[in-house]
Amino acid sequence: xxxTFTEDQLAFREAISRFLMTExxxxxxxxxxxxxxxxxxxxxxxxxxxxxxxxSVPEAQGGLGMxxxxxxxxxxELGYYAIPDSLADTAFVATGLLSALPEGTRMREELxxxxxxxxxxxxxxxxxxxxxxxxxxxxxxxxxxxxxxxxLCRDNxxxxxxxxxxxxxxxxxISFEPSDATRLVGSEQGRAVWAQTLNRGxxxxxxxxxxxxxxxxxxxxxxxxxxxxxxxxxxxxxAVKHKLADVAxxxxxxxxVLYHAAHALAHGDxxxxxxxxxxxxxxxxxxxxxxxxGIQVHGAMGYTWEVxxxxxxxxxxxxxxxWGDRAFHNSRVAETLLADTAQIGPSFTFGALQND
Amino acid sequence: xxxxxxxxxxAFRAEIAQWLRTNLTGEFAALKFRGxxxxxxxxxxxxxxxxxxxxxxxxxxxxxxxxHGGRGCSIEQQVIFHEEYARAGAxxxxxxxxxxxxxxxxxxxxxxxxQAKYLPAIxxxxxxxxxxxxxxxxxxxxxxxxxxxxxxxxDNTWRINGQKVWTSLAHESDWCFVLAxxxxxxxxxxxxxxxxxxxxxxxxxxxPIEQLTGTSEFNEVFFDDAVAADLIGxxxxxxxxxxxxxxxxxxxxxxxxxxxxxxxLDEIVRIAKSNGAARDPLLRQRIAxxxxxxxxxxxxxxxxxxxxxxxxxxxALVYKLHWSSWHRNLGALAMxxxxxxxxxxxxxxxNLTRLQSLFLFTRSDTIYGGTSQIQRNIIAERGLGMxxxxxxNLR
Numbered sequence: 001x002x003x004t005f006t007e008d009q010l011a012f013r014e015a016i017s018r019f020l021m022t023e024x025x026x027x028x029x030x031x032x033x034x035x036x037x038x039x040x041x042x043x044x045x046x047x048x049x050x051x052x053x054x055x056s057v058p059e060a061q062g063g064l065g066m067x068x069x070x071x072x073x074x075x076x077e078l079g080y081y082a083i084p085d086s087l088a089d090t091a092f093v094a095t096g097l098l099s100a101l102p103e104g105t106r107m108r109e110e111l112x113x114x115x116x117x118x119x120x121x122x123x124x125x126x127x128x129x130x131x132x133x134x135x136x137x138x139x140x141x142x143x144x145x146x147x148x149x150x151x152l153c154r155d156n157x158x159x160x161x162x163x164x165x166x167x168x169x170x171x172x173x174i175s176f177e178p179s180d181a182t183r184l185v186g187s188e189q190g191r192a193v194w195a196q197t198l199n200r201g202x203x204x205x206x207x208x209x210x211x212x213x214x215x216x217x218x219x220x221x222x223x224x225x226x227x228x229x230x231x232x233x234x235x236x237x238x239a240v241k242h243k244l245a246d247v248a249x250x251x252x253x254x255x256x257v258l259y260h261a262a263h264a265l266a267h268g269d270x271x272x273x274x275x276x277x278x279x280x281x282x283x284x285x286x287x288x289x290x291x292x293x294g295i296q297v298h299g300a301m302g303y304t305w306e307v308x309x310x311x312x313x314x315x316x317x318x319x320x321x322x323w324g325d326r327a328f329h330n331s332r333v334a335e336t337l338l339a340d341t342a343q344i345g346p347s348f349t350f351g352a353l354q355n356d
Numbered sequence: 357x358x359x360x361x362x363x364x365x366x367a368f369r370a371e372i373a374q375w376l377r378t379n380l381t382g383e384f385a386a387l388k389f390r391g392x393x394x395x396x397x398x399x400x401x402x403x404x405x406x407x408x409x410x411x412x413x414x415x416x417x418x419x420x421x422x423x424h425g426g427r428g429c430s431i432e433q434q435v436i437f438h439e440e441y442a443r444a445g446a447x448x449x450x451x452x453x454x455x456x457x458x459x460x461x462x463x464x465x466x467x468x469x470x471q472a473k474y475l476p477a478i479x480x481x482x483x484x485x486x487x488x489x490x491x492x493x494x495x496x497x498x499x500x501x502x503x504x505x506x507x508x509x510x511d512n513t514w515r516i517n518g519q520k521v522w523t524s525l526a527h528e529s530d531w532c533f534v535l536a537x538x539x540x541x542x543x544x545x546x547x548x549x550x551x552x553x554x555x556x557x558x559x560x561x562x563x564p565i566e567q568l569t570g571t572s573e574f575n576e577v578f579f580d581d582a583v584a585a586d587l588i589g590x591x592x593x594x595x596x597x598x599x600x601x602x603x604x605x606x607x608x609x610x611x612x613x614x615x616x617x618x619x620x621l622d623e624i625v626r627i628a629k630s631n632g633a634a635r636d637p638l639l640r641q642r643i644a645x646x647x648x649x650x651x652x653x654x655x656x657x658x659x660x661x662x663x664x665x666x667x668x669x670x671x672a673l674v675y676k677l678h679w680s681s682w683h684r685n686l687g688a689l690a691m692x693x694x695x696x697x698x699x700x701x702x703x704x705x706x707n708l709t710r711l712q713s714l715f716l717f718t719r720s721d722t723i724y725g726g727t728s729q730i731q732r733n734i735i736a737e738r739g740l741g742m743x744x745x746x747x748x749n750l751r
Contacts, residue, residue, distance in 0.1 A: 130696050163704040165712055171700070229497035231748030239729035292684075295719050299495055299727065300522050303720045305566035314568075317691065317715075318699040325695045327636040 003259055005073065009066070012051075013073040019050050020081040026308045032084055033167040039137055044085055048118025053091045058099060061112035068096075068203065072262035075207025080215045082315050084168035086123070086133040088204040090115060094122040094142055097149070097197045105184055107151055111140065126198060128324050131171035135159045144194050145178045147187030152176050166314040199265055199276040201323035206258050206276075206283035210251065212316045213283070213290035217247045219309055220294040223301070234297070243293040250286040257282040271343065274336040277329035284326070287316035359658075361432060368429075369436045375413055376444040384409070384447075391448030392616055394717030396573045400450060400528050407451045407481035417455055417479045424463055424471065425479050431661050435611045442615030450528065454478035454485040458533060460604040465550075465597050466588050473586075474531075474552070488520040488534035488553070488577060489598065496730050498535075499545040499595065505536040505584065514538075514584040516553055519576060522724070526562045526575040529555050534584070535598050538591035548594030551584040559583065569716045570706040610657050610675070614650065617683060620714055621646055624690050627711075633693040642689050649682040673739045677731040680721040687718030 005013075023046055032040050047053070055070060057063020071092050078088060095115055101108050114120035123138035135141060136159065141152040152174075159172040176182075185193070221244060224235030234240050261279035264272040291313040295302035302309050320326065337344060361369070380388065384406055391403050410416050419434045420426020429437065449455070459478050462471050477483035494500040503518025516536055526532065532553050539547030553560070559582030564572035589597055625643060628634040634643070656678065660671045690711040691698040702709045708716065722728045736742045 128696075131700070161704075163701040163706070164699045165701060165708070165716075166699065167706070169699065228493075228748075228750050229495060229500070230745075231497075231750050233750075234496075236748070237729070237745065239732065292719075296722060296727070296729075299723055300490075300720070303567055303723065305568055305570065310568040313719075320691075321696040321698060326692060327633070327639060327695070330638060331636075 003256055005069070009070050009073060012055075012066075012070065013077060016050060016052065016074055016077050017080070019046075020077060020083065024081050024083060026082075026311060029082060029084055029168065029311065037137060038168065038170045039085060039134070044087075044121075045118065047083075047085070047087060052087065053118045054116040055091060056095045056099070057112050057116040061109055062116040063095075063112070068200070068262045068266040069259070071204070072207055072258055075204050076211035076214070079208030079211025079213075079315070082168065082212065082215070082311055086169075088208065089124050089133055089201075090120070090122045092204050093124050093197060093200045096200045097124065097142055097193060100193045100196055101149070101185060102189065107140075107184065111151075124197065124201065125174060126194065126201065126323075128198060128201075128328065129322060130173070131162055132159075132174050133169065133171055133322075135172040135174055136161060136170055141174065141176075142184075143174075143176060143178075143182075144190075147191040147194060148178070149184040149190045149193060150176070150178050150182040151184050152182055156182055164318055166311075166318040168311075168315065169318055195273075196265070198323065199261075199272055202276050202280045202329070203258075203261055203265060205319045205323045206254075206261070206279040209280075209283040209287035209316055209319055210254055210258055212312050212319075213247065213251050213254075213286040216287070216290035216294040216309060216312050216316070217244060217251065219312070220244055220247075220290075220297050224297050227299075240297050243297055247286070247290045247293050250282075250289050254279070254282040254286045271336070273332055277324070277332040277336075280324065280329045281326065281333070284316075284320045288320065291316050361436065365430075365432050365436060368433050369440060372415070372437055372440045373444070375415070376440060376446055379409055379413065380444055380446055387447035388445035389447075389619070391450070393448070394569070394573075394713050396448055396524060397571050399447065400525075403447050403450045404481070404484070404528075406447055407449065407484075409481075410449075410451075411479060411481035416451065416481055417459060417475075420459055420463065420475075420479075424459075424475055426459075435658075435661065438612030439615055442612040442619070445619075450484055450525065451478065451481050453487055453525070453529075454483060454531075457487065457601050457604055458485050458531075461533075461550075461597060461601045462588065464600060465593075466586075470552075470586055470588065483530045484525065484528055486523050486526045486529040486532045486555070486577075488523060488532045490522045491519060492521055496727060498598075499548075501535050501537055501548060503534065503536040503579065504540060505534075505538045505549050505551060505587075505591075506540075507538075514549070514551060514587055516551060516559070516579040516582045516584055519578050521576050522565070522574045523562075523577045524574045526555065526577050527564060531555060532560075532577065533588075533601075534579070535594050536584075538594070545595035547592055548598070549591045550588045550594040550597040552586040552588065553579070553582055553584050557582055568719075569708060569713065610679070611654075611661075613679070614654050614657065617650055617653075617679075617686065620686060620690075621650060623711070624686070624693055628693045631693070631695070633695065639689075639693060642685075642692075646682070646686055646689060649678075649685075653679050653682060670735075670739050673731075673735045676726060677728055677735070680728065680731075683721045684718045687715040691715050 024043060054063045056067050059065040075088055098108050098112050120139045121137050123132050123135050123141045125132040125141055125143040127144055141157060143150045143152050157174050157176045159174040162171045162173060164171055224240055225233055227234050258279045261275040264275040294309055298309055301307050387399055387402055387406060390398055418427040418429045418437055422428040455478060459475060462474055489498060491502055493502060505514045505516055507514055516534055532555055534551045534553050535548055536551055537547055538549040559580045561578040563576045565574055565576060566572050633639050656671050656675060701707055737744055
């Protein structure tokens with residue numbers, strides 16, 4: 001049992017974190033809100049240059065061949081800096097989906113290469129999400145239809161934009177006509193791919209939520225250290241500091257859950273559904289508490305448009321129901337545990353004896 | 357103990373319900389369910405006309421004594437009024453600060469001349485008021501007021517200098533009551549005065565604060581040698597009067613607030629039934645808990661209002677903590693019942709749906725009017741007699 005990461009993985013995370021800190025400050029994100037498309041091609045290009053889009057593309061297609069476990073770290077950075085691109089959809093979720101298709105599937109290699117070089121935007125449409133993120137700029141939408149995988153180009157779809165409570169999110173309701181020409185694989189192969197894709201989408205949200213939680217905690221710690229009332233920094237009052245200690249506990253207990261889920265997904269573990277749903281619930285719960293306690297300790301300042309806390313709170317609230325809301329993931333946990341064939345009991349929860 | 361209303365009370369209920377049916381029509385019909393907390397910036401001109409309509413019907417200051425132009429209604433009748441008002445969906449009152457806070461305070465502390473000067477215009481719905489308490493450095497620590505009041509030797513008038521913040525409806529108001537330091541050497545709750553200041557003068561500047569909802573209900577207010585029209589009580593009485601005023605805030609209007617909460621819960625239940633969320637066992641449970649919490653709130657408020665003496669009981673201390681936490685949870689429940697649709701705006705660029713407004717606004721419930729942390733301190737210190745937390749000396 002080893003929950004540590006390799007030096008390469010940690011170095012990559014560190015580099016991305018430093019890069020996003022300087023290249024994607026909150027003021028820039030606010031400027032991007034006000035643009036028609038809500039996205040910055042410059043920022044996207046810079047992110048690709050850092051190797052983020054190539055991260056999990058197979059080496060044969062020019063990628064770095066890293067996978068779910070590294071993404072468990074990087075999605076946290078995307079959340080921490082509230083990156084407006086639904087970058088994870090292209091670089092992580094779509095890449096995983098395409099990689100899982102049989103080699104030689106039409107468009108597979110071409111799209112993977114283009115993802116690696118950062119020259120394509122791919123949106124992913126799954127029935128668990130009523131709306132699809134970033135369709136308005138997508139070159140290709142990978143769309144679920146009755147278990148089949150369809151690749152839709154701009155000519156194949158109609159879409160209607162729906163503004164979100166989070167000014168960074170650009171969501172659309174899409175309409176399309178599935179045909180032989182758009183189908184990449186049929187439902188027989190497609191269902192397993194979509195099951196895995198749903199898990200990857202949920203894992204991406206879990207990682208981002210955890211990063212958001214950490215950012216809100218850091219902002220709040222800063223604020224309560226500076227803000228003074230009754231002649232003291234308010235962070236010296238137990239009523240205030242305990243609020244943030246609770247958030248820290250939630251975050252620390254969510255981390256191994258996220259990492260375990262990434263590991264399960266990377267290794268095709270039979271319990272992956274359970275692990276991913278658990279991670280989504282634990283990480284979103286941490287983000288929720290960080291938002292709730294974060295605004296509480298900010299007092300009225302946290303309720304203003306001007307203070308950056310709102311950017312991270314709104315992302316956390318919006319992501320809470322993306323790639324399966326709480327009811328969805330709770331019921332997946334319940335179904336797994338209550339199934340007649342459920343793998344429960346000491347030898348599954350704890351280590352099994354060698355000679356079992 | 358008597359948990360029902362008398363025949364006379366029920367006749368009163370029929371009267372106000374009928375009046376609202378007749379009057380909340382025409383140009384006022386569009387105001388139904390508008391202008392409440394989170395929506396206070398909307399339809400202010402129309403709501404000012406509505407305030408005058410209420411006044412013309414004799415429905416302002418109903419709890420004020422007859423000799424001050426009020427209606428002298430019993431507590432039960434005031435409860436009934438607020439219930440029917442909320443049931444009809446009548447709009448948020450632009451005059452509520454004048455009627456609910458300023459009026460009772462002036463009746464208790466002002467001299468007859470001052471009462472005659474201000475009370476009639478509140479009753480008539482012509483003068484609107486805002487509250488000048490909080491400052492950038494005086495939030496939870498309200499006594500840390502820095503705004504100064506200086507007496508001019510020439511004509512004995514008071515001049516106000518300083519800044520107030522989170523001032524609701526300041527941009528619509530004619531008057532502000534201001535807590536300011538009359539003794540520049542003083543600290544804390546000593547040396548304060550309670551002033552009435554006209555908002556229509558060059559020394560007063562109002563700047564709206566944008567909320568995370570994208571709208572502005574409250575403001576920063578700057579006083580730059582502004583003239584105070586009146587000082588209530590003596591210099592140094594400010595804290596006593598300011599605290600008494602906050603006591604009036606926990607009044608019967610909370611009953612109307614609960615009716616609004618009931619409307620919100622009903623809307624959430626309706627959506628849960630129609631979109632299938634009601635089949636989710638966890639959401640069902642939370643809906644049931646919301647119902648129970650609201651009943652508790654109502655019983656507690658009725659018990660609170662049953663106190664005949666001016667001393668309020670322990671139930672008054674716990675009330676804000678309960679309703680604000682309950683309402684905050686209701687906002688979250690609304691979003692969870694909507695599921696993935698919850699984040700979709702009514703329209704761009706940033707028009708919120710009613711339930712989104714509810715959700716976002718309720719993030720502030722546990723903050724404004726005394727945070728939950730301050731409420732717990734009050735319960736512990738005032739209710740349980742526990743020692744006070746030590747204050748620091750960083751000012």
